[in-house]
Amino acid sequence: MCIECGDVQDKDLAMIDLQESRRVMARARELMPGGVNSPARAFSSVGGDPPVLVRGKGARVWDADGNEYIDWVASWGPLILGHAAPDVVEAVCAAARDGTSFGAPTVREVRLAELIRRTMPSMEKMRMVSSGTEATMSALRLARAATGRDEVVKLDGCFHGHGDSLLVKAGSGVETLGLPDSPGVPTGLAKHTLTLPFNDLSAAEALFRERGGRIAAVILEPVVGNMGCIPPREGYLQGLRRICDYHGALLIFDEVMTGYRVALGGAQARYGVRPDLTTLGKVVGGGLPVGVYGGRSEIMDEVAPEGPVYQAGTLSGNPLAMAAGIATLERLSREGVYESLELTASELEKGLDDAIESTGTDARIQRVGTMLAVYFRREPVWNAEDARAPEPEKFARFHRAMLEGGVYLPPSRVESWFVGMAHDEEAVSQTVSVARAGFEVVNSAG
Ligand SMILES: *Cc1c(COP(=O)(O)O)cnc(C)c1O
Numbered sequence: 001m002c003i004e005c006g007d008v009q010d011k012d013l014a015m016i017d018l019q020e021s022r023r024v025m026a027r028a029r030e031l032m033p034g035g036v037n038s039p040a041r042a043f044s045s046v047g048g049d050p051p052v053l054v055r056g057k058g059a060r061v062w063d064a065d066g067n068e069y070i071d072w073v074a075s076w077g078p079l080i081l082g083h084a085a086p087d088v089v090e091a092v093c094a095a096a097r098d099g100t101s102f103g104a105p106t107v108r109e110v111r112l113a114e115l116i117r118r119t120m121p122s123m124e125k126m127r128m129v130s131s132g133t134e135a136t137m138s139a140l141r142l143a144r145a146a147t148g149r150d151e152v153v154k155l156d157g158c159f160h161g162h163g164d165s166l167l168v169k170a171g172s173g174v175e176t177l178g179l180p181d182s183p184g185v186p187t188g189l190a191k192h193t194l195t196l197p198f199n200d201l202s203a204a205e206a207l208f209r210e211r212g213g214r215i216a217a218v219i220l221e222p223v224v225g226n227m228g229c230i231p232p233r234e235g236y237l238q239g240l241r242r243i244c245d246y247h248g249a250l251l252i253f254d255e256v257m258t259g260y261r262v263a264l265g266g267a268q269a270r271y272g273v274r275p276d277l278t279t280l281g282k283v284v285g286g287g288l289p290v291g292v293y294g295g296r297s298e299i300m301d302e303v304a305p306e307g308p309v310y311q312a313g314t315l316s317g318n319p320l321a322m323a324a325g326i327a328t329l330e331r332l333s334r335e336g337v338y339e340s341l342e343l344t345a346s347e348l349e350k351g352l353d354d355a356i357e358s359t360g361t362d363a364r365i366q367r368v369g370t371m372l373a374v375y376f377r378r379e380p381v382w383n384a385e386d387a388r389a390p391e392p393e394k395f396a397r398f399h400r401a402m403l404e405g406g407v408y409l410p411p412s413r414v415e416s417w418f419v420g421m422a423h424d425e426e427a428v429s430q431t432v433s434v435a436r437a438g439f440e441v442v443n444s445a446g
Helices: 019-031 086-097 107-119 132-147 201-214 236-247 266-271 319-332 337-359 392-404 425-444
Strands: 053-057 060-063 068-071 125-129 151-155 193-196 215-220 250-254 277-280 291-295 364-368 371-375
Touching: 068 425, 086 319, 107 125, 107 319, 125 132, 132 151, 132 215, 132 250, 132 277, 132 291, 151 201, 193 201, 201 215, 201 236, 215 236, 236 250, 236 266, 250 266, 266 277, 319 337, 337 364, 337 371, 337 425, 392 425
Parallel strands: 151 193, 151 215, 215 250, 250 277
Antiparallel strands: 053 060, 060 068, 125 291, 277 291, 364 371
16 A cells, blocks of 8 residues: 555555456556556556446356355436336337437437436426437536526535536635646636535525625535535524525536436435426436436526527437336336345444444444445544545555455445345345445554
């Protein structure tokens, strides 16, 4: 372990055999930046080479060396039914036999839209796109057009994909103008993104008092899954709704992660707050590339061809992706599904709490519905400042111990674990016993 930089060195790690994975990653690094197509997959924050996965079934995945893992990543959220769920596989194969893409209206996209509106009534009208990033970028353009205002408010630590306006460093001060979080994002654009601390209503009131007339929208993850798992404080979402209404700004819930995860109707159903616009992704695509943005009809009617706000996509509403989404939402709409998910997730939470307690670890579990995170601190985590509290090396050690024990966790301490229908009692109890050993490893390292 390099304490200075928090990087875990390979020699620190007891070995599971990852020879073949290493060979593939060496080839990959010649061809793709970091050998990956999305940065967190490279394991840079936990160290070592990632296992290269070749197969998944239910709650389990297998790597190129034949190692088996219980998977709590679930493709970073989408696979709430588990890997290769029979209904989804069947639906996708049937769609493929009918032709994979038309660039024309099709029946399946109407069916998925109907299912979405039935489960999330605030989405009166919607548009299908191909990723969560595309959904949030498009929702923001629409909000700016609909209000005739340029500024948007983003909450510190919330992640909305890699669109320029939202890839902005969350500043510490309430009125800090956004600074780009990545080279290549023009400062002139980033300055229209204002940031606020999550769960702080008086900071939001103060910002709106000063410049409310210029703000097009507030966008947030109503439960923050990109800082682990942070629930909104009592009344926080309601307060933001009130402030937006007063100042004529739109409230956008980015439910790319929380949609169909914290409840069938997402966080808006769980907390009883109706946003003007919602973005979806992940579960709604059942493991294929889908994003959706939608909301009040009169706002959505601004989108082309009905209105002047341009947004388009060659593969939008792709039949295979629609089929996977339909199969997933139909299954999730059945009686008792969320009760059973809640039961599994609470068993996992309870088991991990016990393991923390019995090993005397300075850690805590936070959970909302099927999203759960472990933090290596005792105090509650309410915002980015809490979530960024140090100890990255503790998570890195824990992650490695879990991997070696056959449990595949998100390789980042600020990512949620995702519970799904395929996680059975065995998956939970095995995970808990490996976690108990993992906490011991963390504690013995001091
Ligand atoms: C994953 C995620 C996104 C980005 O979705 P992609 O499909 O990866 O582009 C946006 N918002 C939230 C809340 C997410 O969790």
